[in-house]
Amino acid sequence: MSGLRIQAQHLRKQFRQSANGVLITAIEQLDFVIEPGEIVAVVGSTGCGKSSLFDVMIGLQAPTAGRLLIGDREPYRDFNGFRGLIATVFQQDRLMPWRSSLDNVCLPLELIGLAPDEQHRRARGWLERLGLAAFTDAYPHELSGGMRQRVAIARAFVLQPAILLADESFGHLDEVTAAELRETFVALARECGSTAVLITHQLEEAMSVGDRVLVFAKPATVLADIRVADWPAERRGELREAIQLTLQSNRCDERIARLAVQQPADAVIEQLGARDKHEQSDQAIKANGR
Ligand SMILES: Nc1ncnc2c1ncn2[C@@H]1O[C@H](COP(=O)(O)OP(=O)(O)O)[C@@H](O)[C@H]1O
Numbered sequence: 224m225s226g227l228r229i230q231a232q233h234l235r236k237q238f239r240q241s242a243n244g245v246l247i248t249a250i251e252q253l254d255f256v257i258e259p260g261e262i263v264a265v266v267g268s269t270g271c272g273k274s275s276l277f278d279v280m281i282g283l284q285a286p287t288a289g290r291l292l293i294g295d296r297e298p299y300r301d302f303n304g305f306r307g308l309i310a311t312v313f314q315q316d317r318l319m320p321w322r323s324s325l326d327n328v329c330l331p332l333e334l335i336g337l338a339p340d341e342q343h344r345r346a347r348g349w350l351e352r353l354g355l356a357a358f359t360d361a362y363p364h365e366l367s368g369g370m371r372q373r374v375a376i377a378r379a380f381v382l383q384p385a386i387l388l389a390d391e392s393f394g395h396l397d398e399v400t401a402a403e404l405r406e407t408f409v410a411l412a413r414e415c416g417s418t419a420v421l422i423t424h425q426l427e428e429a430m431s432v433g434d435r436v437l438v439f440a441k442p443a444t445v446l447a448d449i450r451v452a453d454w455p456a457e458r459r460g461e462l463r464e465a466i467q468l469t470l471q472s473n474r475c476d477e478r479i480a481r482l483a484v485q486q487p488a489d490a491v492i493e494q495l496g497a498r499d500k501h502e503q504s505d506q507a508i509k510a511n512g513r
């Protein structure tokens with residue numbers, strides 16, 4: 224299935240803390256468009272609202288204001304309509320301990336009512352592709368962390384989803400395993416034509432994945448929208464430093480903004496928009512006392 228467009232339009236998400244009734248702004252004035260088939264990394268510091276965005280994208284949470292559209296529909300308002308279209312990979316593999324690898328991968332196919340033979344055929348195919356042919360009958364406790372995450376990736380791809388969402392999916396694994404799984408994830412997403420969003424607090428992870436990196440302020444709004452390919456290989460170090468400073472200062476680093484000036488007019492407008500929003504988010508942060 225080919226990917227769908229994801230759009231945030233003036234999206235805001237607030238939570239009221241149950242203990243003291245204080246209103247927390249997790250997402251503030253968030254605007255972006257991710258085109259069908261794009262692979263985008265979202266990077267932001269811990270607590271900046273990334274998982275809140277994830278929950279809005281999978282339809283678990285309603286926006287407080289604004290809209291989040293996948294295709295032309297809102298996941299929260301049309302939860303069942305998105306069954307089989309969105310697949311997720313979380314930090315915890317969230318496998319069912321009482322099901323074998325094969326039965327875990329079959330689960331989403333069961334939910335969309337596919338015949339058992341076809342479920343098994345597809346699930347086996349994906350487990351083989353992820354190097355787990357010898358472990359189809361193994362249970363999660365018999366697998367290493369990396370292998371469990373491979374089962375979770377197989378379970379996501381078995382749907383051939385239009386949208387793939389990963390929230391801090393690889394950061395807890397050792398660097399070699401994480402790098403290998405990231406590469407597999409991106410290669411499969413490209414092959415499927417899915418629109419993929421990989422959320423992370425790790426800059427290295429974001430830069431190694433995305434065609435495009437969205438840098439989030441706290442609360443979540445776009446500080447910088449970077450097309451990594453626009454930066455020649457010899458300037459990647461500088462880009463990394465500029466994103467790091469952007470994250471630390473909650474302001475778009477000048478070098479990123481400067482490059483935008485050399486880009487086509489629509490990209491410049493996009494960048495300037497992000498900076499305007501940043502000014503607003505500055506005020507929001509002050510207003511929140513955070
Ligand atoms: N269900 C909730 N109730 C109250 N506050 C929440 C809830 N979910 C998230 N928050 C708050 O929203 C902010 C953003 O959280 P989150 O989206 O998890 O950030 P991230 O994933 O970037 O670390 C935090 O201040 C967090 O405490």
Ligand SMILES: [Mg+2]
Pocket residue numbers: 273274275391
């Ligand atoms: Mg999170």
